[in-house]
Amino acid sequence: MLNEENDCEICAALKDFSNQIQTKLFFVIVEENETNKLLPLPCGRFLLAETEEMLLKRIQQKKSYVRAYCKNKMYTGSNIAAKLWVGDYKNGDTFEELAKNAGGVKKLGVLRADVDNLGQAFVKGFESEKNGNRYVTISRTATFSRKLSIFFKRYVNGLLRNGVYWLDGKSEPSERFAAVVYSGGDDVFIVGAWSDIIGFAVDLHNSLTRFAQETLTISAGIGIYPPKYPIVAMAREVEALEDAAKSYPEKNAVAIFNESNTYSWKIFIENVLGEKYRCLADFFDQNQERGKAFLYHLLEYIRNSEDRINIARFAYTLARLEPDNDDDDELQKKQYQEFSRKMYQWICSETDRKQLITAIYIYVYSARKEMEG
Numbered sequence: 309m310l311n312e313e314n315d316c317e318i319c320a321a322l323k324d325f326s327n328q329i330q331t332k333l334f335f336v337i338v339e340e341n342e343t344n345k346l347l348p349l350p351c352g353r354f355l356l357a358e359t360e361e362m363l364l365k366r367i368q369q370k371k372s373y374v375r376a377y378c379k380n381k382m383y384t385g386s387n388i389a390a391k392l393w394v395g396d397y398k399n400g401d402t403f404e405e406l407a408k409n410a411g412g413v414k415k416l417g418v419l420r421a422d423v424d425n426l427g428q429a430f431v432k433g434f435e436s437e438k439n440g441n442r443y444v445t446i447s448r449t450a451t452f453s454r455k456l457s458i459f460f461k462r463y464v465n466g467l468l469r470n471g472v473y474w475l476d477g478k479s480e481p482s483e484r485f486a487a488v489v490y491s492g493g494d495d496v497f498i499v500g501a502w503s504d505i506i507g508f509a510v511d512l513h514n515s516l517t518r519f520a521q522e523t524l525t526i527s528a529g530i531g532i533y534p535p536k537y538p539i540v541a542m543a544r545e546v547e548a549l550e551d552a553a554k555s556y557p558e559k560n561a562v563a564i565f566n567e568s569n570t571y572s573w574k575i576f577i578e579n580v581l582g583e584k585y586r587c588l589a590d591f592f593d594q595n596q597e598r599g600k601a602f603l604y605h606l607l608e609y610i611r612n613s614e615d616r617i618n619i620a621r622f623a624y625t626l627a628r629l630e631p632d633n634d635d636d637d638e639l640q641k642k643q644y645q646e647f648s649r650k651m652y653q654w655i656c657s658e659t660d661r662k663q664l665i666t667a668i669y670i671y672v673y674s675a676r677k678e679m680e681g
Contacts, residue, residue, distance in 0.1 A: 321347040325357060330396045332357035333379055340372040380462060393461035395491030397468040399483050403499065403535040409485035410501035411476060412674035416535050417505025420546045421512065421528030422495030423456070424559040429524065457493055459519055464491045464512070468498075473510040475503050475585070475674055484508055497543070502532045503674060509562060510581070513573045525560035525573075527553035532565065532673065569666045584654065584667035591647040592675065594640075602629055607668050610655055622655055 311320055325347045336358050337349065346354035353374060358366070366373050367387050375389040382391065400406040407414045423429075430449060468488070470481040486500025486508060498508065509528055516526050529549025533542050552567040553559070563570040571580060592603065602625060609622035626648045630641075654660035 318348060321345060325355065328357035329379075329394065330398050333360055333381060334358050334363045335377045335379065335392070336363060336366065337374040337376070338366075338372040339374060342372070380465070393458055395461050395464045395488040395496070397465040397484075398487035399468075399485050400487060400500070403539075406485050406487065406500050407502075407535040409504075411503040413502070413676040414535075415502045415673070416533050416537070416542075417500055417502030418531045418533065418542045418546045419496065419498045419505050419509055419512075419528055420543070420550045421509070421526050422550070423516075424525045424527055424554070426456075426494050426524075456524075459516065460494065460496060461492045463515070463519070464488065464496060467511050467515055468508060471504065471507055471511060473507045473514070475507060475581070475589075475670070477586075499539075499542075505530060506564075506581075506670070510573075510577055513562075513577075527556070527559045528562045529553055530562065530564040564666065565669055568662075569669070571663070571666075575663070579660075580663045580666050581670070584660075584664050585670050587647065587650055588667055588671040589674070591643060592671070594643065603668060603672065606651070607665065610661055610665055610668075619655060623652060626651055 310316055313320070315323065324345060334357065336356055338346070338354050338356065339352070341348070341354050346356050349355055358376075363376055367376075376387060377390050377392050378388050379392050379394050380396070384391070400409065403416055407416045410417075430452070465488075468484045468486055471484045472481055474482075484500055484504040484507070486498055486504050489497040489499055491497070496512070498505065500508070509530055512528070513526060516524060527550060529546045529552065531542060531546040531549060549563040549567065552563040552570050553561040556563075556570050556572065558572075561570055561572050562576050564576075588603075605625050606622060609618040609625065612618045629648070630644055651664075654664045
């Protein structure tokens with residue numbers, strides 16, 4: 309029998325229960341379907357989610373109680389069957405709410421990532437002729453699997469709750485405007501404000517590197533979308549970006565926007581964000597009246613720089629950014645000279661040119677106002 313939303317009993321219960329996974333701390337098995345909306349289990353039992361206060365009351369009354377599972381807390385005792393680690397972070401109830409809190413243009417970022425060469429790590433990770441392979445044991449492999457799973461199911465919540473890397477250079481750890489779609493095993497799928505997603509991607513790479521003591525790497529795809537874009541399409545397109553990162557030499561890479569913007573993490577963090585994006589932000593944030601129109605012209609010339617005339621046009625456009633001798637101070641002139649020197653140097657190098665295009669895309673998103681989104 310279907311309800312008014314055309315859902316069967318089990319589908320309706322699954323939808324109701326899934327909404328509570330992020331908000332409730334305990335998952336309880338009972339013998340009676342008290343509300344006729346509980347999720348049915350085998351052997352005539354049912355599953356529901358409850359708070360600690362509700363669970364204590366139920367245990368004291370012994371009302372159809374069988375057992376309970378605790379989420380992301382170290383509760384123990386005869387009444388708690390097991391502890392479950394769940395990537396359940398969220399800081400926003402809708403895609404529109406997440407996008408609204410993005411820096412610059414109000415769009416969503418979508419991240420999909422997973423660990424590189426994990427099968428090989430399980431098979432050969434403990435092999436060593438030097439010590440006679442005595443560390444190749446089932447217990448070590450099981451511990452490796454459990455620890456990696458805990459990283460993605462538990463620690464990912466802390467990475468989102470205490471974001472470290474921020475495009476705007478913020479130094480204080482802060483909560484990300486993001487929500488976990490899936491995180492477990494060796495991969496993650498996170499949706500959030502696009503600027504937070506880029507920052508989280510950097511945090512994820514850095515944290516896994518420390519956690520695994522540089523023995524594991526991760527590859528990721530990042531897409532940016534309007535909040536009303538279908539989530540199924542986002543997932544499919546970002547999966548293609550993740551595959552592009554996996555195809556990068558030695559993997560350990562990130563693809564953003566499209567496959568042509570694929571970089572190793574080191575290049576992305578140090579050269580695209582730390583060098584070129586920072587250079588653009590430092591100059592244009594202080595010279596907003598010279599603005600994005602100039603930047604769009606520069607981008608067009610960079611894209612078509614194989615035509616030598618566009619390099620000349622690029623240099624001419626840079627010259628138009630030079631401060632007026634009568635009106636601007638020496639600091640602005642020095643800023644312009646440094647900016648102009650770097651930009652011309654980068655357009656003359658194919659590698660730097662590609663990185664600069666990606667940095668411009670990111671800066672344009674960060675500088676655009678809500679009405680321009």
